[in-house]
Amino acid sequence: MTAQGIRHFYIPEEQSVYLLSHADAKKLKDWLALCIRQLENLGYRNISLIGKGAYGFAFGGEDLTGKQLVFKFTRITLPASIQDRLEEEAFMQGLLSHPHIPRVLEFYQRGRQSILMMQRAPGIDLEQLSLRDGPIGPRLIVKMAVQLGRILLYLRQFRLDGNPRPIVHGDIKPSNLVWDERTETLYLIDWGSSVYAQFDEHQQPVQNNVLDLMSGDLQQTNARLGDIYFIGDAQLNGAMSSPRFDEQGLAATLYALASGQSARFAYQVIPPSSLGLPRLMADILTHLLSDNIAEQYAAGDYLLSHLSLLDNIVFGADSASQCEALLPVWVARQRKHIESVVYSSRKSFLRERSDTTTSPQFDSHALSYLNDAQFERYYKNYLDGMGNTEKGFLSAISRLARYPVVGGLVIHWQPEGVYVDSSLNLQNPAAESAFKHAVNNVVTLARAIHRSGIFKCCFFDAKNTLHIERDTATTQFIAAPGICIPFEKSATSLHASEGRVHSYFEDGDDPDEFLTLPQEIMHAIEQLNGIHHTGCIIFEVLAEHLKIHSYYRLLDHSKENQFNALLNEIIAALPLLSGEGTSGFMKLPYKDTRFFEHRARMADKYYPRNPKADGTHFSNTYFSKQ
Numbered sequence: 001m002t003a004q005g006i007r008h009f010y011i012p013e014e015q016s017v018y019l020l021s022h023a024d025a026k027k028l029k030d031w032l033a034l035c036i037r038q039l040e041n042l043g044y045r046n047i048s049l050i051g052k053g054a055y056g057f058a059f060g061g062e063d064l065t066g067k068q069l070v071f072k073f074t075r076i077t078l079p080a081s082i083q084d085r086l087e088e089e090a091f092m093q094g095l096l097s098h099p100h101i102p103r104v105l106e107f108y109q110r111g112r113q114s115i116l117m118m119q120r121a122p123g124i125d126l127e128q129l130s131l132r133d134g135p136i137g138p139r140l141i142v143k144m145a146v147q148l149g150r151i152l153l154y155l156r157q158f159r160l161d162g163n164p165r166p167i168v169h170g171d172i173k174p175s176n177l178v179w180d181e182r183t184e185t186l187y188l189i190d191w192g193s194s195v196y197a198q199f200d201e202h203q204q205p206v207q208n209n210v211l212d213l214m215s216g217d218l219q220q221t222n223a224r225l226g227d228i229y230f231i232g233d234a235q236l237n238g239a240m241s242s243p244r245f246d247e248q249g250l251a252a253t254l255y256a257l258a259s260g261q262s263a264r265f266a267y268q269v270i271p272p273s274s275l276g277l278p279r280l281m282a283d284i285l286t287h288l289l290s291d292n293i294a295e296q297y298a299a300g301d302y303l304l305s306h307l308s309l310l311d312n313i314v315f316g317a318d319s320a321s322q323c324e325a326l327l328p329v330w331v332a333r334q335r336k337h338i339e340s341v342v343y344s345s346r347k348s349f350l351r352e353r354s355d356t357t358t359s360p361q362f363d364s365h366a367l368s369y370l371n372d373a374q375f376e377r378y379y380k381n382y383l384d385g386m387g388n389t390e391k392g393f394l395s396a397i398s399r400l401a402r403y404p405v406v407g408g409l410v411i412h413w414q415p416e417g418v419y420v421d422s423s424l425n426l427q428n429p430a431a432e433s434a435f436k437h438a439v440n441n442v443v444t445l446a447r448a449i450h451r452s453g454i455f456k457c458c459f460f461d462a463k464n465t466l467h468i469e470r471d472t473a474t475t476q477f478i479a480a481p482g483i484c485i486p487f488e489k490s491a492t493s494l495h496a497s498e499g500r501v502h503s504y505f506e507d508g509d510d511p512d513e514f515l516t517l518p519q520e521i522m523h524a525i526e527q528l529n530g531i532h533h534t535g536c537i538i539f540e541v542l543a544e545h546l547k548i549h550s551y552y553r554l555l556d557h558s559k560e561n562q563f564n565a566l567l568n569e570i571i572a573a574l575p576l577l578s579g580e581g582t583s584g585f586m587k588l589p590y591k592d593t594r595f596f597e598h599r600a601r602m603a604d605k606y607y608p609r610n611p612k613a614d615g616t617h618f619s620n621t622y623f624s625k626q
């Protein structure tokens with residue numbers, strides 16, 4: 001690759017392309033096109049974007065012989081220290097030689113842009129599989145556990161120049177595992193958080209030479225932040241790196257996949273013992289996910305020393321899990337290509353503390369190494385200060401928006417139980433069963449939360465978001481002529497008496513919103529509130545960019561003109577907006593309110609000991625606790 005070839009690469013910040021400003025969306029499009037052209041100029045073919053993460057993008061392509069390749073790029077706008085990581089990633093991954101780990105083929109460094117070229121693992125990443133299929137069945141979970149366990153053993157026993165040099169992957173999670181459905185083979189990718197372990201599995205320092213001893217490396221962790229939805233407490237709290245980190249990633253991943261979730265947090269409410277797994281597998285996951293370190297280690301050791309036992313568990317035929325949704329779900333007959341985004345209000349009451357700047361659980365010094373994009377994005381502003389179940393609940397809500405869905409949910413927690421109003425309109429019939437599982441997980445977690453209060457969220461199509469830009473933070477937002485807030489109409493016109501809807505104003509001001517809307521806009525919203533409709537409108541004001549997200553469904557068709565006029569009044573009043581922040585209003589039908597009693601956890605359910613009529617048994621040996 002020539003220096004000329006990649007000098008101009010520019011990678012903007014990550015965001016849904018529909019929520020970017022016009023200029024940023026164009027930059028992203030141009031940049032992606034440039035990458036593809038450059039790679040084609042180098043002789044690679046069939047280039048396409050296959051994934052993006054917090055730090056960069058991955059492209060797939062093939063060489064002239066048809067070999068499938070992946071090219072990983074870092075965003076050039078990130079600090080140099082983060083960009084250097086791609087080189088470290090290439091170095092660490094380059095050390096490894098294992099059939100389930102893609103091989104590094106080349107590392108290019110031109111100016112500030114680095115590109116890592118590696119073998120492409122065939123298949124689909126497990127997060128995508130889980131979103132497509134919902135909870136993954138017990139046979140495949142055990143098969144994945146065995147294959148991942150073998151990779152962890154290889155990393156634990158890794159030697160360099162004849163000396164033990166265990167390696168930690170540091171970011172095991174479903175989206176970093178590629179699964180070949182044809183051969184049922186798993187590959188571990190994304191070595192961007194991998195390091196040499198400082199401690200071995202017995203928590204003894206790994207020291208190979210005097211230099212290591214003298215370097216003082218053992219005073220401070222060398223660990224990288226993995227995904228906080230999957231890493232264990234030791235890694236999150238800045239402990240010295242050890243192979244135990246990856247056992248936590250393995251447990252969280254298998255647990256999330258078996259339960260149809262995208263995080264580890266909910267294991268007390270939806271325990272591994274309730275997922276229909278063989279008892280042995282469920283017990284291993286329960287102990288790995290427990291708070292007791294000795295139990296975690298014993299379970300990790302047991303797993304890695306009994307992989308053949310797990311491999312020999314006998315299963316009956318796979319059965320597709322049928323799922324009755326606990327809330328009404330409307331499914332479109334045909335797939336619509338929308339880009340769902342969830343906006344939730346009143347999140348702060350899920351926090352155990354109101355102070356979000358410090359957390360008693362965490363030592364800010366130990367956390368200094370976490371000071372990066374992921375930490376900011378996922379943790380500090382979002383989940384900090386919440387209990388595990390609350391985190392699991394919010395993660396379950398986010399998962400709903402991974403499906404093409406519009407509508408919303410209102411959850412009222414009362415002393416006697418939980419009331420749920422919902423309007424969930426799924427735009428992809430093929431995802432019905434997986435989506436219903438995801439909805440049920442939200443309900444199950446809501447039932448386990450004990451607070452009084454209300455949580456609301458709405459799902460809208462980011463393709464309908466209006467973007468209005470201004471030159472500076474002090475000039476006015478002026479909409480281009482003809483811009484209007486879109487709405488759809490219900491199939492038949494309904495008068496107010498034929499179905500109640502929530503008011504925009506019933507819960508008072510939302511403590512999480514920081515934008516005060518001008519009187520003129522508030523007046524229009526009050527008038528809108530009097531017209532029979534459902535939906536939401538959210539104003540998001542940034543220094544130079546206003547986004548108006550909305551999902552509107554007019555129920556009383558006789559008021560269409562008035563409804564339209566009020567939406568136009570809002571647009572006309574945009575120049576009066578001042579300040580920055582977000583403010584939103586939602587109005588959902590009071591239809592089919594569902595009531596659920598509180599329930600602390602799901603009942604145990606194991607895979608049958610005798611899955612086959614012919615009486616074949618699998619061993620049900622339990623590992624001993626320390």
Ligand SMILES: Nc1ncnc2c1ncn2[C@@H]1O[C@H](COP(=O)(O)OP(=O)(O)OP(=O)(O)O)[C@@H](O)[C@H]1O
Pocket residue numbers: 050051052053054055056057058070072102118119120121122125171175176178189190191192
């Ligand atoms: N070797 C590979 N074979 C197949 N697919 C790959 C490979 N490398 C990356 N991908 C795809 O690209 C996506 C992003 O790659 P990767 O996870 O390495 O990037 P990242 O920027 O480090 O992401 P994250 O922030 O999620 O950790 C993966 O989820 C996967 O779908």
